[in-house]
Amino acid sequence: MPVSREIHLVARPTGLPREDQFTVVEVAVGDAADGEVLVQNLYMSVDPVMRFQLNGMAPLNETLRGAAIGRIVQSKSPAFAVGDIVSHYLGFREYFRSDGEGLTRVSTPEGLPLTVHLNALGMTGFTAYGGLLRIGQLKPGEQVFVSAAAGAVGSVASQVARLKGCRVIGSTGSPEKAAWLRDVARLDAAINYRETRIGEAVRDAAPEGLDVYFDNVGGDHLEAALACMNLLGRIPVCGMISGYNGADVAVRTLSAIVQRRVMLRGFNLMDFQDLREPFEREMTGWLRSGDLRSEETVLQGIGQAPAALIGLFEGRNLGKMLVRLG
């Protein structure tokens, strides 16, 4: 009978989360009963959207929820066999029992690591792909700016834009990540917003203006993009992480959208479920050919989950932030 360690939130953060607002709790999970499976989590996904749980959507002193990949280690369900790999949103713990609700069996294309299901081939990559192509209406040859371009969604979005034949500018917050944008993601321009004024840097990097701004940040990055948007430009808004920890995110120049007839659209992957098949086909090809890198930052052990979450909001991750278990 396995004992599972789980992450509980014990106090609500106001600014950046702190380690003492989380705790690790041991829970006796029990063996799978009839119709049930026992899942051992292998990788947990650490996502900006978890901020909303911290702010109030998750109850205190219960298991935090998050995306994860696990393996079926006991099965009394006809729907799953021991060894099956499943993705789900029941993470932030090592083991759990399930009647199968919310578990999706995944098969990993040959030659790719398991973690692609939480990264470029999972929700993260699908959000980037559909956000650019459906919400952003991306066309070959366009001028594209992606903020947080070395982050999880941003690192996929910026590479997809390049692979679709666009000129791509990416912003990030460290020299190492800026080097990754140039050398690994092979973007046309990389901006370290901590070393420059973002408004001037975007303007200098976008002499032909911007057709699409893929927004992960909001605030000053959105203002920088608004100043450069071309006529009929599109701004798919995936997130506004600059405000998630309480910073000022005022946008003072929104009226720029009127004269240039620009669209902003908040979205998530519910907006383009019909793209899942072409996404999986195209993304699998890019990953196998090496044209697109599913970048990840991996911390080891459930006890590192709070540090991973804090690090995410501090921008410490390159690519997807993951916690490996077991």
Place this chain on the structure above:
Amino acid sequence: MPVSREIHLVARPTGLPREDQFTVVEVAVGDAADGEVLVQNLYMSVDPVMRFQLNGMAPLNETLRGAAIGRIVQSKSPAFAVGDIVSHYLGFREYFRSDGEGLTRVSTPEGLPLTVHLNALGMTGFTAYGGLLRIGQLKPGEQVFVSAAAGAVGSVASQVARLKGCRVIGSTGSPEKAAWLRDVARLDAAINYRETRIGEAVRDAAPEGLDVYFDNVGGDHLEAALACMNLLGRIPVCGMISGYNGADVAVRTLSAIVQRRVMLRGFNLMDFQDLREPFEREMTGWLRSGDLRSEETVLQGIGQAPAALIGLFEGRNLGKMLVRLG
């Protein structure tokens, strides 16, 4: 040989425009030469978009341009006859000669006044109609908020939304205009933003949230709407007049568009030229039946044009602001 009085801008306003920044100049126009017509303007349209001319798009000491309706009083052109009524963008003067470029002959549906061409049946009404139906994707039964709802575009947009079977909230800046919204435009709720907090007032007036916010104002009105937008809400942005005269227009709550997957779109009538025929048909019907009121505030004489423009930015107009000439 007619003498025309024209409005020149002689100094650029920073905040609200002042009378001393304009002057009236007399110009000898001359008779129509071969291929030309002489146009006598009858009504000039006074529009928020003229702010951009004041800010720099119009040269100093030349005739301001604006929409107007005139009558052909001399014609040496086969394309126009004396007495024809034309609409054009060459206004802010009494007379001018033209080779016909930029003049559009208009015919006024029986029973309607000439001024409908500058109001509900002209650019103003078309902007409201297409902004709501095409950009806002308005559907019957939806919850709609229109800011500056007693202004030119807003007064048409709010009535069109009512006629399309929506529940409509309008905001305006005086008790008289709020009464007009209730009694003449027959909206479901009218907010005087000078007598209340706009955020609370919109929330109280929209217990079912908002599906469409037709934005003429930006700033605090946009924040008020963002707090109430329903999932997949649409915000056609026609203008952000709150910022045209230099006031703070910071929007601090834009991240609301992410979770509720809301769209904002700046637009103008170039976005839906294909709707012109259904617009003219439907609007003519509403005007003739009396279901929609083409409201107007008319000042008399070219010398009143600066006062009309200043009054527009002070919110003194009910409906369309016009100057009658001759």
